[in-house]
Amino acid sequence: MTAEGDRDRIELPDTIELPRLLDLFDLQTAEYTGIAPFYERLAEGRLSTTRCADCGEVHFPPRVVCPGCLSDDLAYVDLPDRGELFAFTEVRAGGPVGFEDDVPFVVAIVDLGDVRLSTRIDDARGEDLAIGDPVELKVVDVVGPADLERVWFRFVPVAD
């Protein structure tokens, strides 16, 4: 038997690059996703989604096939950049990996008319908000670890 100090070793790296599977955000270019136009528009400050050219259904999130009629003839349409708070809460514990210290933050459902989407409300504490409050789109940059420019959307309170 080899003495303890003389054994061969299995050496693990100190750090492992964040695997793609653990990244909450998709790669956003056409090389990686069929909804790249959504992200391109978002980078320009426009929140958009797909509308079916055949049956007229407006989807959110954007699709490559219409869940209403299975058509793949879809067109991008802009969504309003203002909406109303349908529901919200302030998360005070339980951020995901890498964002443990990001709390508190406000998650919400915002009613934009054609769609009711899940999002975050920045620049507010939960106690400052009420159902029905007007909110406005805000585009944020997603930085690292992918060597690509990425964006995401949030909303902020706005005066009536």
Next chain:
Amino acid sequence: MATTRNVAILGGGHTPWGTREATWKDLAQEAGKATFDAVPGIEPSDVEGLFVGTVQPERFANQSHLAPLVGELLGVEATKMIARTELACASGQAAIRYAWLAIAAGQLDVALVLGVEKMNLPGHMAEAHSSMLNVMDREFDGGNFSNAPPFFALVAQRHMHEYGTTREQLAQVAVKNKNHAAHNPYAQFQREVDVDDVVDSFTIAPPLCLFDCSGITDGGAGVILASEDVVREVAQPDDVAWITGSGQASLAGNSMNNLPSFSSWPQATIAAENAYEQAGIEDPLAEIDVAEVHDCFSISEIVEYEALGWAEPGEGGQFVEDGRSALDGDIAVNPRGGLLGMGHPLGATGVSQALEIVNQFKGAVEPARRVDDPSVGLTHNLSGTASVHSILTFAREVPR
């Protein structure tokens, strides 16, 4: 109802639930041993089908292909059918469902169903929070860091806003279930609490506090299902739980962006109505004696009273306040302790709920949480953003 053969759950076993110094494989072995120990007359060599409910072993235990691994660990040769089931928080019930269907269809006579989850990774609590967000639409919900507690907080806010449900009524669900768990030696949380304890516990996401939330739990549970022929060979036919009905529904939505409602669960109503019809249940409130429903959060149980047809829309809060879901109420709801008291090792929960129905039928539970002579039972799970609801009904009497 189109099944061809009667199927019963003979019994099963349980590991202690909580933060366990044990691996996924340890828990599977403990649960398997407890199951075979509790079901005399069935040996591992009798098992023809093996079904394992587990949700996130790829993340929590870095392991896939779980069902054959369980076969190896327990010496079970599955000669007819083997599968792992994943339906988020309903994975355990999904495993029971497939075992039941395989036996009912005549494909096999004896199945082992195991539910196992390892969730606590010391120093890495955030892993559990991440794994709860990828059961929604990871891209469009996860990007907002939304996971289970905030989603159910939104449901609670809408239910309170639309119906006037109170903070105290939410707490009463937690008090009821946690006080049952205080008498369950397998529970993660075995301490009695009162309404003040619940509303004064740490606020996770208003209006939900820590005690409104189920735990992050390591644990396993197992049951043996068998055909009527085998049941009559190895057990008394009135000392088991016969599966009498099933319902399951999902309405083209999983992401928080595409749910039909934030204050009601029409999927659960569809599932319940189908299950009641199959089981011949005309008046659920009068006929069901014991129910294990998915109280992942206190608000969930209130919405379920309504969706399952036990209370009118908006009156779920009053239902618990009036004691109608208490041990001696119209329906004894969650005498096991619920997810709020037992904890919620995702894939194991549905199996543990079914085991509770069998044990209640047998009278084999602690007296403080024993239902008086039950003969009809129900288990319910929701999964994801409550986008799927799964229901099974059980009876002590052999179905005709």
